[in-house]
Amino acid sequence: MRMFRAHVLVCAGGSCSLKANRAVQERLVSEVEKRGLSDEIKVVETGCFGLCEQGPTVVVYPEGVLYCKVTPDDVPELVDEHLLKGRFVERLLYQEEPAAGGAAAYQKIPEMDFFRGQVRIVLRNCGLIDPESIEEYIGSGGYQALGKALAKMTPAQVVDEVKASGLRGRGGAGFPTGLKWEFASNAKGDVKYIVCNADEGEPGTFKDRLILEGDPHAVLEGMVLTGYAVGARKGYVYIRGEYGLSIERLEQAIHQAREQGFLGSDIFGSGFDFDVEVRVGAGAYVCGEETALLESLEGNRGEPRIKPPYPAQVGLFGKPTVINNVETLANVAPIISNGANWFRGYGTERCPGTKVFTLTGDIVNEGLIEVPMGITLREVIFGIGGGIRGGRQFKMAQTGGTAGGCLSAELLDVPMDYDELSTVGSALGSGALLILDDTHCIVDVAHVFARFFEHESCGKCTPCREGTMRLSEIMARISAGEACQGDLENLEALARTMSMASLCPLGQSAPLPLTSTLKYFRDEFDAHINDKQCPVGTCRSLAHRAALVTTGKEE
Amino acid sequence: MGKRVRMPGNGAPSEGLKRVDPEAIDTIVAAHAGHEGALLPVLREVQEVVGYLPEWALKRVALGLGLSLSRVYGVATFYSLFTTKPKGQYVIRVCESAPCHVQGAQEVINALMRELGVGFGETTPDGRFTLEAVSCLGTCGVAPAVMIGDRVYGNLTPETVLTVLEEYS
Numbered sequence: 001m002r003m004f005r006a007h008v009l010v011c012a013g014g015s016c017s018l019k020a021n022r023a024v025q026e027r028l029v030s031e032v033e034k035r036g037l038s039d040e041i042k043v044v045e046t047g048c049f050g051l052c053e054q055g056p057t058v059v060v061y062p063e064g065v066l067y068c069k070v071t072p073d074d075v076p077e078l079v080d081e082h083l084l085k086g087r088f089v090e091r092l093l094y095q096e097e098p099a100a101g102g103a104a105a106y107q108k109i110p111e112m113d114f115f116r117g118q119v120r121i122v123l124r125n126c127g128l129i130d131p132e133s134i135e136e137y138i139g140s141g142g143y144q145a146l147g148k149a150l151a152k153m154t155p156a157q158v159v160d161e162v163k164a165s166g167l168r169g170r171g172g173a174g175f176p177t178g179l180k181w182e183f184a185s186n187a188k189g190d191v192k193y194i195v196c197n198a199d200e201g202e203p204g205t206f207k208d209r210l211i212l213e214g215d216p217h218a219v220l221e222g223m224v225l226t227g228y229a230v231g232a233r234k235g236y237v238y239i240r241g242e243y244g245l246s247i248e249r250l251e252q253a254i255h256q257a258r259e260q261g262f263l264g265s266d267i268f269g270s271g272f273d274f275d276v277e278v279r280v281g282a283g284a285y286v287c288g289e290e291t292a293l294l295e296s297l298e299g300n301r302g303e304p305r306i307k308p309p310y311p312a313q314v315g316l317f318g319k320p321t322v323i324n325n326v327e328t329l330a331n332v333a334p335i336i337s338n339g340a341n342w343f344r345g346y347g348t349e350r351c352p353g354t355k356v357f358t359l360t361g362d363i364v365n366e367g368l369i370e371v372p373m374g375i376t377l378r379e380v381i382f383g384i385g386g387g388i389r390g391g392r393q394f395k396m397a398q399t400g401g402t403a404g405g406c407l408s409a410e411l412l413d414v415p416m417d418y419d420e421l422s423t424v425g426s427a428l429g430s431g432a433l434l435i436l437d438d439t440h441c442i443v444d445v446a447h448v449f450a451r452f453f454e455h456e457s458c459g460k461c462t463p464c465r466e467g468t469m470r471l472s473e474i475m476a477r478i479s480a481g482e483a484c485q486g487d488l489e490n491l492e493a494l495a496r497t498m499s500m501a502s503l504c505p506l507g508q509s510a511p512l513p514l515t516s517t518l519k520y521f522r523d524e525f526d527a528h529i530n531d532k533q534c535p536v537g538t539c540r541s542l543a544h545r546a547a548l549v550t551t552g553k554e555e
Numbered sequence: 556m557g558k559r560v561r562m563p564g565n566g567a568p569s570e571g572l573k574r575v576d577p578e579a580i581d582t583i584v585a586a587h588a589g590h591e592g593a594l595l596p597v598l599r600e601v602q603e604v605v606g607y608l609p610e611w612a613l614k615r616v617a618l619g620l621g622l623s624l625s626r627v628y629g630v631a632t633f634y635s636l637f638t639t640k641p642k643g644q645y646v647i648r649v650c651e652s653a654p655c656h657v658q659g660a661q662e663v664i665n666a667l668m669r670e671l672g673v674g675f676g677e678t679t680p681d682g683r684f685t686l687e688a689v690s691c692l693g694t695c696g697v698a699p700a701v702m703i704g705d706r707v708y709g710n711l712t713p714e715t716v717l718t719v720l721e722e723y724s
């Protein structure tokens with residue numbers, strides 16, 4: 001391996017790519033070449049660094065200097081000043097407090113508020129290695145867990161280790177991963193499947209995309225380990241069609257892993273065979289639900305199945321199948337390498353480890369973070385997140401995406417894990433955090449939640465198909481100031497019916513964002529209904545909006 | 556999703572659209588035949604070649620894979636990335652989900668509708684753009700976001716979205 005004096009990392013996560021990062025990267029390469037530095041300085045395209053709002057970001061090592069919002073025109077100065085003369089370009093340095101005026105002082109990356117509270121297990125390589133290079137993944141300890149498992153552990157020991165770690169599914173439901181594996185491992189039959197759920201569609205969630213773009217091998221290694229643990233020889237990654245870069249990087253990683261013998265037959269001479277195929281989704285939120293996903297993989301309409309039987313018994317093509325989320329799988333190799341006790345050193349007793357959150361809304365540092373389970377909303381928003389934008393007042397947070405619940409300011413100190421959030425009527429879900437300040441009308445936002453479910457209900461079961469439509473109608477009336485007597489009572493009754501009678505969690509959880517906003521912000525609903533007024537003053541536009549036809553390929 | 560749709564087209568490739576050799580479809584089918592769950596990948600590829608999924612193509616797929624037409628049609632109309640009707644040269648998919656909404660997606664949508672003179676689900680008279688409302692595109696870190704073709708644009712304002720449109724005119 002050649003030694004370079006400096007590494008310049010350019011974020012090529014999708015979020016930055018949309019901000020002309022390609023141009024920045026090309027300019028860097030050409031400016032470095034122009035100055036004859038190509039042998040000393042290496043420009044690397046990495047995955048997402050987390051600070052999406054600040055992109056394109058550039059990090060220069062060994063100093064670990066983070067530059068933000070870099071444009072191609074900034075590049076010559078950056079190369080001349082930093083790489084030639086060793087002076088930082090102050091005006092581009094990351095600033096903890098934006099718009100504070102004046103140039104920022106240099107801070108080491110681990111000392112920044114944004115990174116200090118983070119523990120990076122899943123994102124261990126994101127933003128630090130070149131995701132298109134298997135050598136870099138191996139160089140940072142990659143595929144060692146697989147080697148260890150195949151050489152020194154029986155499949156049952158792998159299952160036991162994951163069980164002991166207490167890892168719970170990161171796709172939303174938080175089901176114990178080791179237990180799921182055990183069911184599949186005990187299920188009869190010699191053909192079994194592993195499915196990686198990369199259909200990420202929960203609004204506000206983009207972690208799986210950034211994990212796959214930033215460290216595809218971490219997910220692959222997790223899949224092979226899962227296959228070994230339960231006795232499967234074939235894995236599928238079901239990935240949403242919009243994720244072009246993830247698909248590309250994953251395909252490339254699979255190809256590299258096959259070449260190196262981490263996939264294919266007789267891996268590491270152990271006699272264990274495993275291969276992975278990528279299947280691209282065709283656009284349906286419900287296909288993230290595991291049984292709908294299986295239907296889709298089988299070539300059908302993505303409509304959920306009735307459970308039981310669970311996929312671990314009767315899954316893909318009728319065979320025992322383990323379905324795990326991208327983030328869950330990315331946790332597996334570190335657990336096998338470092339052991340269950342190490343993993344339990346992070347997070348809470350019942351939810352060990354970390355959680356990747358995506359921060360959206362009125363928060364200073366929109367982006368991707370990984371923190372120990374049990375962290376409070378306050379720590380996330382006002383610590384790592386940098387607070388509310390413009391110094392405005394916090395109003396509401398929605399945890400778990402649109403299918404999650406809403407919390408008001410009194411609940412900022414609830415520890416966030418699967419159990420604690422469900423006791424306050426919310427959900428951890430996929431880890432999406434939507435933060436709203438006091439300029440937003442809760443009724444307006446709740447109407448958007450309702451429209452989402454109306455659009456995404458698959459139509460298979462009546463409570464969900466009809467219920468999501470009626471909820472949306474009621475919310476439209478309330479926000480237009482046209483609510484009739486009994487609308488709120490109807491909404492609450494409908495919510496109860498849907499959560500009890502819907503076939504899958506889509507319909508069961510669709511009312512949650514509405515009932516939880518109603519619980520904490522009832523006065524705003526009342527103002528719309530009784531006084532025909534929107535206290536924040538944003539609901540006027542909705543009358544116009546409601547008149548427009550929402551799309552759909554179907555009329 | 557979940558609503559009934561009338562089967563469009565009369566079975567022949569429409570005038571003015573690219574003419575596709577029906578045998579191209581057989582080639583796609585043949586490449587996947589025998590694989591379990593082949594229908595989705597086949598429909599994807601057929602749509603890439605034909606531009607959409609007309610009735611004649613669905614019939615050919617059904618025949619080739621040995622499936623009923625209703626099964627094939629059911630799948631083709633279930634997923635939002637499949638379309639049984641021709642669309643404009645560029646499909647503009649605007650995210651309407653909450654994280655984009657609270658960052659001003661509605662203003663971006665209004666600007667697009669004003670500029671293009673079409674509503675959701677409609678195509679501009681020159682056949683260039685089809686405007687669609689979609690759920691989260693997974694790029695909420697840079698909300699509000701819009702996807703044109705297979706490219707995503709983020710942090711849009713009513714002004715910048717029009718600059719983006721210029722790239723396509």
Ligand SMILES: Cc1cc2nc3c(=O)[nH]c(=O)nc-3n(C[C@H](O)[C@H](O)[C@H](O)COP(=O)(O)O)c2cc1C
Nearest residue numbers: 169170171197199200201288289290324325328505
């Ligand atoms: C409507 C709906 C959408 C879902 N979407 C996803 C998704 O995009 N990704 C995901 O991993 N799990 C999703 N889930 C959860 C899956 O059904 C399943 O619990 C998960 O993939 C299991 O993996 P895990 O145990 O590793 O979390 C969704 C569930 C529902 C009901």
Ligand code: FES
Nearest residue numbers: 650655691692695
């Ligand atoms: S909410 Fe618009 S991209 Fe996610």
